[in-house]
Amino acid sequence: MKTKFIKAWIALLVIELGMAPCSAQQFLDTFKPGQAWLDDQDNAINAHGGGILYHQGVYYWYGEYKQGGTTLPSWATWECYRTDVVGISCYSSTDLLNWHYEGIVLAAEPTDSLHDLHPSQVVERPKVIYNESTGQFIMWMHIDSADYTKASCGVAVSVSPTGPFRYLGSFRPLGHMSRDQTLFVDDDGQAYQICSSDDNATLHIHPLSADYLTPTLTCIPIFERWYREAPAVFKYDGKYYLLTSGCSGWDPNKADMAVADSIQGPWTSLGNPCVGPNAEITFNAQSTFVLQVAGGPSKFVAMFDRWVKTDLPSSRYVWLPLTFSDGCPQIRWHDMWNLTDFR
Ligand code: DGJ
Numbered sequence: 001m002k003t004k005f006i007k008a009w010i011a012l013l014v015i016e017l018g019m020a021p022c023s024a025q026q027f028l029d030t031f032k033p034g035q036a037w038l039d040d041q042d043n044a045i046n047a048h049g050g051g052i053l054y055h056q057g058v059y060y061w062y063g064e065y066k067q068g069g070t071t072l073p074s075w076a077t078w079e080c081y082r083t084d085v086v087g088i089s090c091y092s093s094t095d096l097l098n099w100h101y102e103g104i105v106l107a108a109e110p111t112d113s114l115h116d117l118h119p120s121q122v123v124e125r126p127k128v129i130y131n132e133s134t135g136q137f138i139m140w141m142h143i144d145s146a147d148y149t150k151a152s153c154g155v156a157v158s159v160s161p162t163g164p165f166r167y168l169g170s171f172r173p174l175g176h177m178s179r180d181q182t183l184f185v186d187d188d189g190q191a192y193q194i195c196s197s198d199d200n201a202t203l204h205i206h207p208l209s210a211d212y213l214t215p216t217l218t219c220i221p222i223f224e225r226w227y228r229e230a231p232a233v234f235k236y237d238g239k240y241y242l243l244t245s246g247c248s249g250w251d252p253n254k255a256d257m258a259v260a261d262s263i264q265g266p267w268t269s270l271g272n273p274c275v276g277p278n279a280e281i282t283f284n285a286q287s288t289f290v291l292q293v294a295g296g297p298s299k300f301v302a303m304f305d306r307w308v309k310t311d312l313p314s315s316r317y318v319w320l321p322l323t324f325s326d327g328c329p330q331i332r333w334h335d336m337w338n339l340t341d342f343r
Helices: 002-017
Strands: 048-055 057-066 089-093 098-107 122-131 134-145 152-158 165-169 181-185 189-199 201-205 221-224 229-236 237-243 258-260 268-271 286-292 298-306 316-326 328-332
Touching: 048 298, 057 122, 089 122, 122 181, 134 181, 181 229, 189 229, 229 298, 237 286
Parallel strands: 048 122, 048 286, 229 286
Antiparallel strands: 048 057, 057 089, 089 098, 122 134, 134 152, 152 165, 181 189, 189 201, 201 221, 229 237, 237 258, 258 268, 286 298, 298 316, 316 328
């Protein structure tokens, strides 16, 4: 009885004084690209090289969970800085600003040194799509060895967006290398994996099987010998758009936007879509995904990673509105913005 009274009294005090109970977190109403971004438990969001799935009114953000020291292997002949694989994280949100950590939905396999998900390997750029006919959530990711010679993709499945995902294995699609990669589902339900192949010289577009688990027998090479990475595909007003970075390891470079009337191509480069300070180096960041905001047919958010190559876990996120100017996608720098701010 006494405890009940004390609890009620504290609740009243909280309301009266406008005090937040100690578990309440700050409610975010503005994107601040490149600045620290905390989840609803005040922990730094840890979902790098990520992508978003919108499912039944909720956004799910999947990414690389980077933790621990960043090292450059002693045998390295290039800047292949790495952290040990921990797994793929998932966050949920209904407003894209305030995120709840759902946990590691695909965990590393520390006991099997030959496993693709062993901490000593490379697991990057996870993307998740939902297959309406099988009711499964399908994750594709870049699977590599620490020296990036494995150049494969891995697939995992789950019956829930928040996992756990079951790892099915890795392969080279149709025998071709696959590194930086993304997924795209067209309006007719046909899904595609788009990846950097042939030692990153050429992008490959792979139409997927109806269950989204395997590539079909078609491979569409585009931008041969252009050396593009970090692909992100979206569709607007019947046209397909492809945002990519150049190829300079963890260091930033100039972005490119391409357009096509069909995902099969031909694809035409529209040049660098970035506008503002450091636009020539993609605002010191690298693309990972372009999200179509639910309920806003012309609202897109371009998502980038601002890598800190010598301390990868402290890498940050740069999310910016993507708008159309004279029919061309444009990504303009904003110190801060919100979803009503598409200009
Ligand atoms: C650039 C890629 O986009 C990243 O995902 C990562 O693989 C780095 N290269 C490694 O250097």
